Amino acid sequence: MQLHNILLFFLFYRCQTGHWIKMKKANKVFFTKNSITSIKHSEHIAVSAFIDHRINKAIRVISIIRRDNLQPLYCIYCNDDHDCQTAEAEVQIHSDHFGFPFAASDVLCHGAHTQIATCVAISTSANISNVHAEDLLPIKNKVTHESFKFNFTVCISNLFEGYNNVLQFVQTVEMYKLLGVQHVVIYNTSCGPDLEKLLQHYKREGIVEIVSWPINKFLNPSKGWNFVEHGGDLHYYGQLVTLNECIYRNMYQSRYVLLNDIDEIIMPYKHANLPLLMEDLQQEHITVGVFLIENHIFPKTQFEETHRFSRPEWRNISGINIMEHIYREPDRKYVFNPRKMIINPRSVVQTSVHSALAQYGDVYYVPFDVCRIVHVRTPLQGHLIKEQLFVDTRVWDFEAELISNVDKTLQASDLI
Template sequence: MESKNKFTVLLLLSCMATIFSTLVLKHKDTLTITTHLKKNTIKIQEDSHLITPIKDSEHFMVSAFIDHRLDGAIRVISIIKRNNLQPLYCVYCTPEHVCETVETEVQIHADHFGFPFHVSDVICKGKNMQSASHVLITTHPTKNSYNLKIDYLLIKNNVVTDNFKYNFTVCISNLFGSYNNILQFAQTMEMYKLLGIQHVVIYKTSSGPDLKKLLKHYESEGLLEIVSWPIDKFLNASSGWNFQEHKGDLHYYGQLVTLNECIYRHMYQSRYVLLNDIDEIIMPYKYSNLQSLMEDLQSADPSKGVFIIENHVFPKTQFEDSGKFKRKEWKNIAGINIMEHIYREPERKNVYNPAKMIVNPRKVEQTSVHSSLMIFGESYHVPFNVCRIVHVREPLQGSLTKEELFIDKRVWDFEKDLIPNVDRTLKLSGLLKDSS
């Protein structure tokens, strides 16, 4: 009996001397592993770096959030290879480095457009998740080597609040290639400010040289947040939306990944989030700004959380006749001058119009580009005369003459402030020389 007690004591001392101990429990068919890690052994992912490979798989982690609408589950926005999904496990850890491991539920979004990789939610449900500070997704539930080399994600949205830093945030899902449309970009950003937007987020893969100067200016001003999105370092990202036509691994440089990430990133930072492209302006027509628009729309029905805005094309090939906005100051600035394009294409019957959205992020679970896939509440199609998108681009109905287009001078209502603000921005960015 004495020998047996000595053996027990030695065994306990041996266990205490190890780096960590693991307790494996089976409860309701869910695997739970409790791990005690040494401090400073977890490599926390930098916030500016969003794409992290999941070891021993073809998948990637992007970012992690507590979802208080799902009883405090952890939602890891991920990129999953749809035809090669193996069991995945969630390791979530407290600031004291006590970790739990649970099986996950993988929700691949429905709108994959045929691409092999697609945005997915990896849902982790377990005890004490709201006290967790970091998480990783792994293919090895009992493997103990992940404490040294694998990047953990910081878990965001730990606290629910209605004290928002911003009223309106614009999420620009992708900036890639050599995009260098300087003038239209500056005009759009300045228009955003006049409409009441305080924050613009751009997920950036690459851009043209002059645009970098403009981006730097807006960053220093505090309006713009640039999120590094080096998706081309990990996958053959498609430059289009249709797999049969454009090929590649992932839809449009991961547009659907970044849109969903942006919604969750601003869940408790912004009252509303606008989901539109870099050459689109969600323009209120019945109101002078977005604040007045949304106060009216929301007061009419507080249950609505997704507001669908019609897209309307202003062909860049059609110019207004007077030339009053063909300014010599902008002659050498690359890009489109939206003030010159006041002719709007008519709506096409029986042709889908790809609308964009203003959303309450706390009422969205999953989104696509032109509609939300899963929401808490209702969506609402905003009438054309109340708000619509001003989209200056290549024509969709190029055969129409100027006489067959509608005149729409809404942008001109802002000329008094817009023009000097654009000039000031271009000068501060070093793109426009001061004539004085």
């Protein structure tokens, strides 16, 4: 067998299995695919690859591109017949990069038979001999679906710096379960030991999908959103990259995707749950694929006065007890109120944190009284006293089930 054909064979094997295999004393050694892949001879990074059925079945590779050092890139993609083809890549750097050197980007591969490709590598050379097993990404979303495994998926962009806010995390996930969410995707750079126990329980339960996100091994990620203020290579541990990756990951798995942080709950106020909310909103706004939800701050410094939810069972659990914080800051009409989103993932091409950057269909601002975000965190208007805040006890509507489910989950996680 010629060397070229041998290379194609092994590349093909890697495409089909998502693993690379070599022989060593008759033992098979497997190398699993990482969630982050350096593009050799460049500063760029490839993350994951998908067929985009909306643009002539091109291959879309979610990537991180160094904006000021972009050289020509090539797609090398292979199919089930051991046939690999090369095409010049189209690079789309997302417009929201907040001044950081590296930006969330799409590398698009156009060409013949992309729809039957099983894996792809992004390369600085069109020569297939420069591609190795560790460069290859399996291509997902090869088949579209009209029915979905999940109705609602929540995408949580990043956990980092040993995040260990266990109580708020478990309360948020259990609240979302009561609201009709079946799937939560977490991108994990690092978390604390107690949260790790909780994540493993949820993984066993099947509601949480944990995606390893070791971005700090590749770049110096920023701890903030503003390059001038926070420095670093990439916005907020790659938040924009993971949000976009999560949309494509769930493109044909989930009817709707919620894009928000772990300390935020997208809460319906006129409907009992998210399915009822979205049924009405979608019927009223047939062409809408992006629903923007107002953010509202519940200061963690202001406590409910009766202390009815200061439970001894939770006393040694790290983190914030959202049930104790029912005071909401007033909206400031002269200050931008960032929103989060409920989206139809098949309508979105690119997203930022607070709005879609490119989408098919329309955008709708959901009224405050219909749905808003319960966001328990440090105050933004810390000068206000309790009497200047609004009482908002919507979380208490789920009191009995929420407390019971939180207790059961903490016990199952060996935390109480």
